[in-house]
Amino acid sequence: MDGETAPEGYVVEKCGESEANEEEQTTIPENVDPLQIFRMPKRMTLPEKQKNSDETIEKNLRFWKETLENQRITKVLAPMVDQSELAFRMFTRKYGAQLTFTPMIHAHLFVNDGTYRRNSLALVKADRPLVVQFCANKVDTFLAACRLVEDVCDGVDLNLGCPQMVAKRGRYGSWLQDEVDLICEMVSAVRDYCRLPISCKIRVRDDRQQTVEYAKRLVDAGATMLTVHGRTRDMKGAETGLADWSRIRDVVEAVGSRVPVMANGNIQFPGDVERCMQATGAVAIMSAEGLLYNPLIFDDANAHVDTWKIAAEYLEYAKKFNAGTSAIRAHVFRICHHSLLEYEDLRMRVSLEHRIEDFENIVEELAKRAKSDAEAGKNREVEARTLFENIRNGILMNAIEVSKQPHWISKPYFRLKEVAKESIVGEGEKTFREKQKEKLAQTAKEMGVSMKQARKRERRQLSGARILEAKKIKFPPCARCGQPAGQGCANSKCKKCCRYQSKHELLDCKPHRYLFASQPPAVSAEN
Ligand SMILES: Cc1cc2nc3c(=O)[nH]c(=O)nc-3n(C[C@H](O)[C@H](O)[C@H](O)COP(=O)(O)O)c2cc1C
Ligand SMILES: [Zn+2]
Ligand SMILES: [Zn+2]
Structure with a gap:
């Protein structure tokens, strides 16, 4: 030391x-009690590792295939840092998720830091089957982390998909895909010495053949299930683009008879699950962003509910399952994304508040405004529902057209180029700029000042709020x-x-x- x-x-x-x-x-x-929250202890001991019998290895190899088949699991909540927390896992289960993944956990810290371990996982018995996901780059550390969760989940997963710069610096996630020997060694160690089945979550590689070879190596090493995200490592941020389902199909054709392959990427509407399974041949699909913006996409009957209703119900789960502030804030932002674009003041409040009651108040205020918007926009709502129904049934979706639909109806989020944003205004609706100008004229009239003075005043107020925000963010x-x-x-x-x-x-x-x-x-x- x-x-x-x-x-x-x-x-x-x-x-x-x-x-x-x-x-x-x-x-x-x-x-x-199936809803009692359990956390990992700060202090834990690991007995000497013991080699699994051939029988155990065989059983683990069959585990996911049998579990997915027997429980007819096709809808899976993806691992998401700070976002697939216990509250969100339970919330999405209510609306159709059948298998959930924890956020990625750093194996090294999980093994060596009791405080981190305690804070990184909250569990309830009702949240099963559950996979705990780790990132790691050392065989012993990864194995130790997996053995520590043997009694609290159904499987462990190795993150081989994270494309971020922190992952590059830390040498994990998709940045490990160039060290396939090391990955295989980690996977085999868990197959041989951990009681849980091991799975891997990968991205497709630049080259089709390379992707297939990679998947085969992982299965040879002992992976009992694969999740394939149909985007390459470079497809992130502004370059995210669409996942390529045909690349997932390659993997299904290569290893699908040996282990279950789950498809990941681009699930945005009810109906996409079936389409993706058909296009890829995958046995199940996993969704991340689609569920963040609309946690009800797995529920055909309920799919496009008012954003504020979804947010309000999520907050109940957040309370019940003790979600952290940053997770809650990020969920409210995403669930209410389209509504908060409409109401800048509420958006600002979401970014500044901390307590759950504050978020509840914001959502309550949003509900009031959204209800009156919905009352005034009944026709638009009917049209939107017809459009969403058509998309569910398979008509080709147009991202701009979808984004134009009323803000209060839950729908997916698209990374549109800045230019396109200008055009996201419903028929007969005013542009954002026009609305701002009207608001300003109103203020000027009320205060008895000129437009110019009103604008100055508004800027001062806004920068005051920004400084406050910046202080917190700093x-x-x-x-x-x-x-x-x-x-x-x-x-x-x-x-x-x-x-x-x-x-x-x-x-x-x-x-x-x-x-x-x-x-x-x-x-x-x-x-
Ligand atoms: C907020 C957020 C956090 C994520 N965290 C993880 C993670 O911890 N582990 C992981 O393997 N993938 C993570 N991902 C990637 C997703 O699991 C998924 O592979 C990716 O978003 C593509 O699926 P989608 O098109 O349904 O969003 C994260 C994605 C998002 C949006
Ligand atoms: Zn510190
Ligand atoms: Zn530092």
Whole structure:
């Protein structure tokens, strides 16, 4: 340890070396209330690893195939950092999700940091079958993390899809796909020494043949299920584009007879599930963004509900299952996306508020306005419902046309080019700019000032709110201890936590001037 002290609360212990703590359970008791929340203990011990019998390996290999078949599972909630939290998992289950994934968890921190472990997972018995997803780049660490959750879920998954820069720096997610030998070693270790079936979530590669070879190697190594996201690593941010279902089909044809393949990407409307299964041959489909913007897309009967109704019900789940503020805020933003574009003041409030009651108040206010908008726009609503019904039945969808539909009806979000945004105005509706001008004229009249003065006044108010917002954004909390994080920190941590993580995972953080990746210390520290 180099005599370095760990940041407070950072429980440093190698698995298997800590004392057992009798007060904390490591398994969910049989007779517990199915909705009682369970968290991973801060202290855990791992017994010596034991090799699985051939029988266990065989059983695990069949597990997902049999489970998906027997329970007729076709609709799956994707792993999403900060967004497939317990509350959202339970909420989407109510509307049709049959299998859920936890957000990606850092295996290294999960194994070595009791506080992180405790905070990274909340579980209830009713949320099953459940897959816990990890990112990792070391065989032993990944295996230890998987063994720690043996008693609380149905399977473990290795994230091989994350395309972000933090993943590149940390050498995980899709950035590991160039080290297939290492990936296979990790997968085989879990197959051989963990009681849970191991699955992998991958992106398609640049080349078709390469994708198929990659998938085969993973299955050979012991993957018992694959999720294939039909976008390549470069398709992210503004370049996201559409997932290519035919690339998923390649994988299904290559390994689908050996393990179940789930298709991921572009599920936006009811009806897409069936279309995607047909196009890919996949046994189930997984959705992420589609469910964030409309958590009801899996429910044919309910699909296009008022945004505020969905948000209000999600908030009930958030309360019941103790969701964190950042998860709640992000969900409200997405569920009410189209309505909040209409109501800038409410949008601002969502970005500033913290308590669940505040979010409830915002949604209540939105409900009032949306109801009166809906009352005034009955015809538009009828037209929208006809359009959505046609899309469900298979007419070709036009993103701009869909985006033009009334804000209060839940619908998907499209990354449209800036130019296209101007044209997203319903027939006979005013553009945003026209509306702003009218509002300004109104203010000017009420205050008895000129338009110019009213505009100045508005700008002052807006910048006041922005400064307030900027202050909060400037120092977001450290991802593990809650102290203010360093500005631009590569690990989203405070200085102390960043140093600790950077040193132990050999990372760089330029803002904090830690260069453990590019200039590793001559004698590396233990552990
Ligand atoms: C907010 C957000 C968080 C995500 N977090 C994860 C994650 O933790 N692990 C993972 O494998 N994929 C993650 N993804 C990717 C999704 O699981 C999914 O593969 C991707 O969004 C494509 O599916 P979609 O077209 O249904 O959105 C995330 C996506 C979003 C939008
Ligand atoms: Zn910290
Ligand atoms: Zn840092």
